[in-house]
Amino acid sequence: MGKSTVNKHETLGLSERQVLGMYRDMLLARKIDERMWLLNRAGKIPFVISCQGHEAAQVGAAYALDKNKDFLCPYYRDMGVVIPFGMSARDLMMNAFARAEDPNSGGRQMPGHFGSKKYRILTGSSPVTTQVPHAVGIALAGRMEGKDLVVFTSFGEGSSNQGDFHEAANFASVYKLPVIFFCENNKYAISVPYSKQVAVKSVADRAAAYGIPGISVDGGDPLEVYKAMREAVERARRGEGPTLIEARCFRFTPHSSDDDDRLYRPKGEVEEDKKKDPILLFGHYLKEAGVLDELADKEIRDWIAKEVDEAMVYAENAPSAAPEDLLKHVYAE
Amino acid sequence: MAVISYIDAVNSALREEMSRDSKVFVLGEDVGFKGGVFKATQGLYEQFGEARVLDTPLAESAIAGVAVGAAAYGFRPVAEIQFADFIMPAVNQIVSEAAKMRYRSNGDWNCPLVIRAPYGGGIHGALYHSQSVEAMFCNIPGLKVVAPSTPYDVKGLLISAIRDEDPVLFFEHKRCYRLIKGEVPDTEYVVPIGKADVKRQGKHITVISYGLTLHFALQAAEKLAQEDGYSAHILDLRTLYPLDKESIVEAARRTGKVLIVHEDNKEGGVGAEVSAVIAEECLFELDAPIKRLCGPDVPAIPYNGIMEKFFMLSPDKVYEAMKELAEY
Known part of the structure; x- marks a missing residue:
């Protein structure tokens, strides 16, 4: 494909293959998510919690990590983080349908509760922010073992009020541990807007209290997020300690499939935000940069549609665990 | 057989397990340089260094939560909650996280964590240095709760707890620390968890x-x-x-x-x-x-x-x- 004067990704050292990979992963996350909503509304799956509007932040962040040595302690919206770490459309559909083969929990947990040792993703729960100190613990153990691994942990802006965030950020800073605290600020904690959650202008401002860098980036631009993340990762690997990054995101859906955001969001806000849909914008960028054309875009979209269809059919027909299997895995057997 | 105190049995178990397995480490408030407010970890800092005997910030949820992460990674953290009364901020990490990690991941992850906590009265500790908090943890499947009474059991059970593949809450009656003495073998032994x-x-x-x-x-x-x-x-x-x-x-x-x-x-x-x-x-x-x-x-x-x-x-x-x- 032809070179263009717009080559922001090249200055970041990202190849065409990598940025196309980012685009594909963002779209894959979006399309799986959209399908889950259809399945929910059709009565086939009881629950969905979305990544829509966060994909650029998530994928941009994940691409700055090394999936062969780094660890994730993600939160429930992070489909765009776990996909680059290996979670497939089939895995995610297994999770949505709560099937035995779901690598996250074998059908025990709600969708979005990611975790899989083979993908280096620590199992997560629903009480928010509990994963944040876990990331610090993995970083501590990794350093004791002499590994140069980095641990990524993410959470929403509402969660940045939890004691576990503050305790973990302080702990990691005191011990200079390689942790990236990644706040995906979509301006709503279910129904409560940012103004009623956080009194400082940016969640990144909270870093000052822990003596660590706090960076606020446009979460709609995967390259901006990648840039901030890469610096944080390099800093962490150099032994200089953690970084707090706020990625400013949009929430294109209600909090979850059980929420109706028309009750609390200003009319037209979501529609206005969607004009800045990160996937559309990144597609434009790639086309302007000469990395993507209509044909290649269609190929990617066709591949994704097929992936999602196949994953859905497979998962829908896959068996659940035996009911009495719920008695297993309380203690080591 | 040597006659040692209840608290020396704690110290001895920690020392032996830390010598045996480099993945065992201790963390908590004042456990390092000072050797603990009761001196349960005395001498460990000198023997194993500050990297394995961590004085943590004063934040119980982080002590438990960081230990959970390290345990899931494959280490064997022994976290000290300075008084059992102060375990409350860590309950979410113990009950929602440590106890459920194996179950919720369908056996993929586990959490071989020990949390030690001195409990009980009789030492003029008043409301918040005397409580017995064990009952509230005794209907949490996924968790094990141990409360030994003799130096022999303290040492043998603490070693078992450290080697256990699941999270163990280890309650030490603080009045027993120096009051109770007993014979403990000179050679390695364990006391099984789950046996009266x-x-x-x-x-x-x-x-x-x-x-x-x-x-x-x-x-x-x-x-x-x-x-x-x-x-x-x-x-x-x-x-x-x-x-x-x-x-x-x-x-x-x-x-x-x-x-x-x-x-x-x-x-x-x-x-x-x-x-x-x-x-x-x-x-x-x-x-x-x-x-x-x-x-x-x-x-x-x-x-x-x-x-x-x-x-x-x-x-x-x-x-x-x-x-x-x-x-x-």
């Missing part, structure tokens, strides 16, 4: 207890034998969750008369579950109603010495209850 232990053989009444009050029962049993001619069979629960139901039922059947003794308050205490186990399994083999002698149902122990004494059980109080049951 008969501390005294007898045939007239059965006393089931743990921690400090187990010693009160042993003393009372001597008096009961000498002055009243009754022999008491005494079972030390050692592990409070999951309970050793088999040993409980066997001990109850032995005499047909059961007294359950603990310092923790009565309603909803561990004794309630022990009593239910006996009622379910061997009610018609009993010769008397099951009795419980426990701390009163008040929020905690007052600072005033006379009030503390009123709250606390004693060999005399336990003797009275044992005698009454024996004569029933």
